[in-house]
Amino acid sequence: MPAFPKAAHEAVHNQTLRGNLRHATHTIRAKRANAVAEVSDWAELREAGKQIKDHTLRHLDRYLVQLEESVTAAGGTVHWAADADEANRIVTYLVKATGESEVVKVKSMATQEIGLNEALEAEGINAYETDLAELIVQLGKDRPSHILVPAIHRNRGEIREIFAREMSEWGRPAPEGLTDTPAELADAARLHLREKFLRAKVGVSGANFMVAETGTLVVVESEGNGRMCLTLPETLISVVGIEKIVPTWQDLEVFLQTLPRSSTAERMNPYTSTWTGTTDEDGPRDFHLVLIDNGRTDTLADEVGRQALRCIRCSACLNVCPVYERAGGHAYGSVYPGPIGAILSPQLRGTGSEIDASLPYASSLCGACYDVCPVAIDIPEVLVHLRERVVQGGAVTREGAKVVVKPAKGHAAERAAMRAARWAFSRPGALRAGQRVASRTRRFHPRTLPGPGKAWSGTRALPPVPAEPFRDWWQRTGGGKLPQGGKDTSK
Amino acid sequence: MRVALFLTCVNDTLYPDTGRAVVKLLTRLGVDVDFPMAQTCCGQAHYNTGYRHEAEPLARHFSDVFGEYDAIVTPSGSCGAMVRELYPRMGERARAEGRGDGLATTLAPVVPKTYELTEFLVDVLKVTDVGAYYPHTVTYHPTCHGLRSLGLGDRPRRLLRSVKGLELKELPGADECCGFGGTFALKNSDVSAAMGADKVRNAESTGADVLCAADNSCLMHIGGTMTRLRTGMRPVHIAEILASTEEERA
Ligand code: SF4
Numbered sequence: 013m014p015a016f017p018k019a020a021h022e023a024v025h026n027q028t029l030r031g032n033l034r035h036a037t038h039t040i041r042a043k044r045a046n047a048v049a050e051v052s053d054w055a056e057l058r059e060a061g062k063q064i065k066d067h068t069l070r071h072l073d074r075y076l077v078q079l080e081e082s083v084t085a086a087g088g089t090v091h092w093a094a095d096a097d098e099a100n101r102i103v104t105y106l107v108k109a110t111g112e113s114e115v116v117k118v119k120s121m122a123t124q125e126i127g128l129n130e131a132l133e134a135e136g137i138n139a140y141e142t143d144l145a146e147l148i149v150q151l152g153k154d155r156p157s158h159i160l161v162p163a164i165h166r167n168r169g170e171i172r173e174i175f176a177r178e179m180s181e182w183g184r185p186a187p188e189g190l191t192d193t194p195a196e197l198a199d200a201a202r203l204h205l206r207e208k209f210l211r212a213k214v215g216v217s218g219a220n221f222m223v224a225e226t227g228t229l230v231v232v233e234s235e236g237n238g239r240m241c242l243t244l245p246e247t248l249i250s251v252v253g254i255e256k257i258v259p260t261w262q263d264l265e266v267f268l269q270t271l272p273r274s275s276t277a278e279r280m281n282p283y284t285s286t287w288t289g290t291t292d293e294d295g296p297r298d299f300h301l302v303l304i305d306n307g308r309t310d311t312l313a314d315e316v317g318r319q320a321l322r323c324i325r326c327s328a329c330l331n332v333c334p335v336y337e338r339a340g341g342h343a344y345g346s347v348y349p350g351p352i353g354a355i356l357s358p359q360l361r362g363t364g365s366e367i368d369a370s371l372p373y374a375s376s377l378c379g380a381c382y383d384v385c386p387v388a389i390d391i392p393e394v395l396v397h398l399r400e401r402v403v404q405g406g407a408v409t410r411e412g413a414k415v416v417v418k419p420a421k422g423h424a425a426e427r428a429a430m431r432a433a434r435w436a437f438s439r440p441g442a443l444r445a446g447q448r449v450a451s452r453t454r455r456f457h458p459r460t461l462p463g464p465g466k467a468w469s470g471t472r473a474l475p476p477v478p479a480e481p482f483r484d485w486w487q488r489t490g491g492g493k494l495p496q497g498g499k500d501t502s503k
Numbered sequence: 504m505r506v507a508l509f510l511t512c513v514n515d516t517l518y519p520d521t522g523r524a525v526v527k528l529l530t531r532l533g534v535d536v537d538f539p540m541a542q543t544c545c546g547q548a549h550y551n552t553g554y555r556h557e558a559e560p561l562a563r564h565f566s567d568v569f570g571e572y573d574a575i576v577t578p579s580g581s582c583g584a585m586v587r588e589l590y591p592r593m594g595e596r597a598r599a600e601g602r603g604d605g606l607a608t609t610l611a612p613v614v615p616k617t618y619e620l621t622e623f624l625v626d627v628l629k630v631t632d633v634g635a636y637y638p639h640t641v642t643y644h645p646t647c648h649g650l651r652s653l654g655l656g657d658r659p660r661r662l663l664r665s666v667k668g669l670e671l672k673e674l675p676g677a678d679e680c681c682g683f684g685g686t687f688a689l690k691n692s693d694v695s696a697a698m699g700a701d702k703v704r705n706a707e708s709t710g711a712d713v714l715c716a717a718d719n720s721c722l723m724h725i726g727g728t729m730t731r732l733r734t735g736m737r738p739v740h741i742a743e744i745l746a747s748t749e750e751e752r753a
Contacts, residue, residue, distance in 0.1 A: 017691050024693045315599060334680045338697045374691065376684025376698070377551060378647035393592070399553030430549055434557040437512065437543040438564055447516050467692035472699065472727030475517050482510055482519035486538045491526055 013345035015370035020339035029165055029340055036164045037331045043277035044328060044384070051273065060266045061387040065322035068257055069312060075224040075257045076303070082227030086289025088299040094411075096126035099304045103128060103216065103249055104135050106300055110247050112137075112213045118231065118238035119143035120218025121325060122251045122304055124156065124347040125360075128216070139216065140182070140208050142237040144201050151178040157341025157349060159327040160275050165340055168192040175200050183207055205237060215245035215296065219252045220324070221267065222301075225260045228288040229301070232271060232281040239285050248287070248296035254303050255312075255321040267324055270386035274326035307360035313409035316397040320355045322387040329381035329391065335374055344371065351381035355394040362410060362417070363402050369420035372398035403427060447481040454479065506536050507572040509565075509617070511582045511719075512544040518719045524746035525578050525620060528635075531746075532628055536576070541568045547585040552686045555593065559606065562590055566613050574627060575617045578742045580649025580718045581685075583619035588652045590614050619649060620742055621717055625658045631665050636749035638668035642711040643741075644702070644725065646718040647680050659717055659741055666744060672709035676701070683724035699728040707734050715739045 013019065023029055048054050068075055080090045093099035103123075107115060115132070117123065117139050129139045129150075141150040148163040149156050152174040156162030163171070172192040179186040184204045190196055217238070219229040229250055231238050242248060258264060272281040290299050312318050330336045330350030341349035345367040346357040354375055358368040372395045381391045401408065403426070405419040419427075436442040454477040460469040468474070480488075488494075506529070510522045522538075529536045545565055546558030565586070569575045577583050591614055594607025624630055643663060649655045663671050682688065682698025702725055706714045714729075716722050719740055726738035 017693065020691065021693050024697050030697075334682065334698050335691070335694050338694045372553075373687065374694075376647070376680050376682060376687040376695070378680035378684065379651035380647075380678075380680070383651060396551055396553065396555075399551075400555055401553075403553040404556070426552070427554070430552065430554045430557050433544075434546075434549060434554075434561060437546075437561050440541045440543055443512065443543050450516065465689075467689045468727075471692065471696035471731060472688075472724060473730035474727065475723050477517065478519050480519060482515045482522035483538070483540060485519055485523065486526075487540070491536070491538060492523070492530070 013365070013367040015366045016339070016343055016345075016374040017370065019343035019345060019367070020374075023340035023343055024338050026340075028167070030338065032165055032167050033337050033340060036161065037337050040277060041331050044274060044331065047273040047277040047279065050279070051269070054270075057266055057270050058386055058388050061270055061324070062322060064258060064263045064266060065324075065387055066319075068259060069255065069318060069321055072254065072257070072312065075259055076254060078224040079222055079227060079257055082225065083289060083299075083301050084227075086227050087291075088227065088289040088301055091300060091302045093302055093304045093306070095306050096304075099126045099251060099302055099306070100128055100131035102302050103251060104132060104137070106247070106249050107132065107137055107214055108135065110214055110298075114138040114140065114208075114212060115214040115216050115249075116140050116142050116208050116212040116241050116245065117146075118215070118217045118233070118241040119146050119162075120216065120251055121159065121347050122218050122253050123216060125253075126251070126304065126306060128251065140205075140212075142205050142208065142241055143233070144198070144235055144237070147201055147205070148174060151175065151182065153178075155342055156347060158330060159325050159348070159350070159352075161327075165342075168194065168197065171197055179204050205240075209237075209240045209244050212241075212245050214247045214249065215241040217241055217248065217250045219250055219256060220271070221264060222252060222257050223259075223261055223264065224257050226288055228261075228286050230264065231283075231285045232268070233283045233285075234276060234278075234281060236283050239283055242285050242287060243295050245296055247298040247300070249300045249302065251302045251304060254305055254308055271324055271326050274328040274384070274386040307362075309412065310409045311356075311359040314359065317355070317359050317394050319389050320352065320359060320394060322389055323352050323356065324387060325352075326386055328384040328386065332380040332384050333375075334378065334380070335376065339374070344374070351375065351391045352389070355389075355391055355398060358398050358402075362408075363398065363420060364417075369402050372396075372402055444481070444483060447483070450477045451479055451481060504534075504573045505571070506534050506574045506576060507569055508536050508538045509542060509545075509569060509575050509577040509582070510538070511577060511579045513723075514578065514719055517723070518740065521578055521719055521740040521742050524740070524742040525576070528633060528742060528746040529576070531748075532624075532630065532633060534628070537572070539568050539572075545582045545585045547582055547589075548685050550585065550589055550593070555596070559593060559597075562593055563606070563609055566609050569616075570612050573616065574623065575613060576620055576623045577617065578620045578717065578740060579720070580619050580646045580653055580655065581720060583617055583622075584648040584652035586617040587614055619653055619655060619717060621655060621658045621662055622653065624662060624745075631661045633662065633665070633745050635666040635745045635747055636668050637666050637744045637747050639713050640670045640672055640709075640711040641713045641715050641739075641744065642672040642674045642706055642709045643677070644674055644681065644706070644714055644716045644721065645677055646716050646721045649717050650678055655717070662745060663715070663741070667749070669744070672711045674709060674714075675705045681721050681725050683721045685720070688724055695724070696728070699724055700732065703728050703732055703734060703736075706736060711736065713737050713739050713744075715741045715744055717741045
């Protein structure tokens with residue numbers, strides 16, 4: 013994956029994509045603002061959500077043990093996975109043990125994070141996505157580009173074409189003469205998926221929350237396809253990040269208000285499914301919970317960065333982010349795009365790769381993401397903190413051990429420039445001398461800049477350098493009070 | 504009250520007219536404003552690019568230079584936000600890193616005394632009509648740090664509405680970032696330019712002659728984009744609008 017600026021380059025110049033993104037994000041943005049404005053105690057709910065999550069993260073060890081006990085007591089089995097490979101091995105093993113070669117899935121970012129579909133495919137197991145947008149992405153041999161609306165980058169025409177072309181490869185073909193009206197597209201998806209639901213013996217899901225006190229998992233969704241996945245198969249395997257715990261049912265009260273309003277601008281989400289272990293004669297007979305770490309405890313070790321683990325994946329920050337709107341989700345190089353992706357991925361994966369080292373800079377620090385976040389993650393603060401790690405290196409926790417990382421490559425010139433600027437700014441005389449040189453040579457200044465400066469002057473004109481810096485004017489005129497001595501060079 | 508002008512390094516070097524406008528405006532309102540010659544830079548560019556340790560001496564220097572004044576006024580929302588929001592954070596981080604309270608104690612005095620210009624006018628001087636005259640249609644872009652970090656709210660608009668001859672046009676998508684973002688404009692120039700172009704198109708749609716803001720860094724980006732897109736609109740700092748009077752135009 014190339015660095016963010018390069019990955020974003022194409023999207024910025026792709027007018028269809030930019031149109032799709034602009035339309036979708038602006039629509040949901042406005043709706044969300046209204047849905048939030050309806051709630052008189054939004055600020056308190058936001059603070060409560062933040063506190064519940066912080067409390068849980070602080071005592072995560074305790075709550076995880078409690079969760080394991082309650083899940084086991086309810087007839088489920090808990091598996092622990094330290095990283096993606098381990099999680100994939102566990103799930104593959106569990107599916108194979110059933111003797112099946114296909115599974116239905118309800119949207120789970122955790123399984124995308126670990127690349128489960130690919131791992132299953134390598135073992136001859138087909139995984140069918142059943143969430144409408146995920147289905148579009150899967151049929152289009154594409155990658156998701158949004159947390160909540162993974163196919164946000166596609167318009168109706170493109171979706172119709174994907175359905176008509178690809179559905180027959182995977183099961184029931186699209187109806188003849190399919191048009192691009194939303195109702196017809198939804199119908200085609202429903203028929204296609206229904207076959208899969210009725211046939212599948214194994215379901216794989218994620219979860220929005222896990223309640224420690226009872227071992228209950230919670231999925232909130234809009235389509236009802238998730239409910240099918242959770243109730244019809246004989247075996248259910250839920251793959252969930254360890255940070256998704258809340259201590260009690262009462263805590264859900266807060267999130268079931270903030271999540272739907274922040275994500276889909278709905279007062280309540282249409283389907284809230286909860287399941288606790290197994291029940292005789294009802295629902296899956298076998299329930300497995302695979303808890304994945306995959307960089308989360310390392311993230312937890314970082315005082316500033318750990319707040320990213322509060323995220324409830326509502327996607328509000330994506331929808332207000334001006335950078336996401338132009339660059340598109342794919343440029344972020346992970347299942348977590350947008351502002352939250354820019355702080356989560358470099359923490360979960362480390363800042364070693366090109367893309368991860370560039371993500372903390374994929375923001376103008378405008379602060380819109382912090383404003384909308386229902387659990388008050390100060391994303392700009394974490395971005396700056398991670399920038400420091402990229403350019404300076406320093407002590408971080410990787411796989412549970414303290415290590416010192418080196419600065420990312422390619423920042424030597426910038427570091428030297430920053431040092432030189434600090435040197436000059438620490439000496440008013442040096443600053444003044446520099447300003448004077450700039451003023452005296454102003455007639456020779458080029459209109460376009462070479463080297464890294466081209467990034468500015470390629471699209472924007474440069475401001476002219478004035479004849480006299482302010483401090484010289486101040487001194488010459490005593491702040492405009494003295495009779496003007498000498499000739500006025502300011503004009 | 505001893506009032507100091509913190510002009511910012513960008514304004515000092517590239518936009519001295521804004522500095523002269525602030526001096527003129529405050530003098531007209533009866534404020535005896537001083538310009539401490541030892542001032543340089545608040546360290547924002549360093550801090551936000553990830554060079555916190557390079558920013559710390561600059562923050563100390565800022566405190567040394569401005570500590571003795573009763574109020575520090577700056578015509579820059581983002582540099583104001585640097586002092587008010589990020590200096591306390593720098594102190595906290597130093598403490599968390601086991602370096603003691605030294606930095607926090609040094610920086611604390613300047614934090615509550617630093618005001619962005621429009622804040623100073625409305626909150627401290629308690630004026631909204633500054634006796635200005637500016638016969639143009641103007642649209643106002645609330646820059647991100649002014650809007651979200653400092654919470655300037657409608658102060659700038661209230662000031663503008665009281666200017667004689669000025670017709671204020673609402674800017675569509677006003678609270679969207681213009682795409683400057685300091686080194687972001689260089690590191691992600693494609694995205695930055697796309698954001699700038701959208702901002703300029705929105706501004707153009709108002710039919711105003713002038714786009715004004717309370718931060719020259721954003722105006723440099725927006726203005727540079729306007730020149731390239733040949734819009735005929737002008738970027739102007741709000742201080743220059745508030746400083747202009749009928750007499751000098753007559
Ligand atoms: S960071 Fe906040 S706004 Fe963004 S997805 Fe997570 S909870 Fe939602």
